Amino acid sequence: MLPLAACSGETREKQVRGGDAKVGKALVTQYQCGACHKIPDVRGADGKSGPQLDGFGKLSYIANGIPNQPDRLVAWLLDPPAMKPGTAMPAMSLTEQEARHMAAYLYTLRSRPK
Ligand code: HEC
Numbered sequence: 325m326l327p328l329a330a331c332s333g334e335t336r337e338k339q340v341r342g343g344d345a346k347v348g349k350a351l352v353t354q355y356q357c358g359a360c361h362k363i364p365d366v367r368g369a370d371g372k373s374g375p376q377l378d379g380f381g382k383l384s385y386i387a388n389g390i391p392n393q394p395d396r397l398v399a400w401l402l403d404p405p406a407m408k409p410g411t412a413m414p415a416m417s418l419t420e421q422e423a424r425h426m427a428a429y430l431y432t433l434r435s436r437p438k
Pocket residue numbers: 352355356357358359360361373374375376377380383385386387388401408410411412413414416426430
């Protein structure tokens with residue numbers, strides 16, 4: 325039987341296979357995602373051309389239309405235009421492993437302050 329916590333879909337933190345949130349945070353800093361995104365506790369991440377990423381872990385959709393699931397998020401990070409033609413977020417030549425770490429980090433962002 326599954327543990328009860330597994331039933332609480334909405335509030336459960338999503339798991340990314342092979343992703344390490346701590347490494348992901350360092351990568352998000354290194355790749356300067358913050359040039360376009362406001363990201364909590366990433367120094368200097370105060371960009372305005374993309375949506376703020378605080379609370380991202382609670383969103384139902386990535387970029388307003390892609391179901392927010394770990395594998396889709398990894399695919400999004402690897403190649404946004406392939407997932408949403410015409411999007412303003414560019415592909416940044418990440419490896420899949422890097423994208424997995426970043427996805428794990430993004431799912432820890434679960435509070436959206438006003
Ligand atoms: C050149 C600016 C730019 C850079 C650099 C950039 N993004 Fe984005 N990002 C965007 C834009 C614009 C969107 C909105 C896309 C859309 O809705 O079509 C977006 C959307 C997203 C989303 C979905 C957010 C939501 O609320 O749905 C995530 C997650 C994301 N970016 C993560 C990252 C990460 C991680 C990096 C670094 C590897 C990064 N972005 C680098 C511009 C950028």
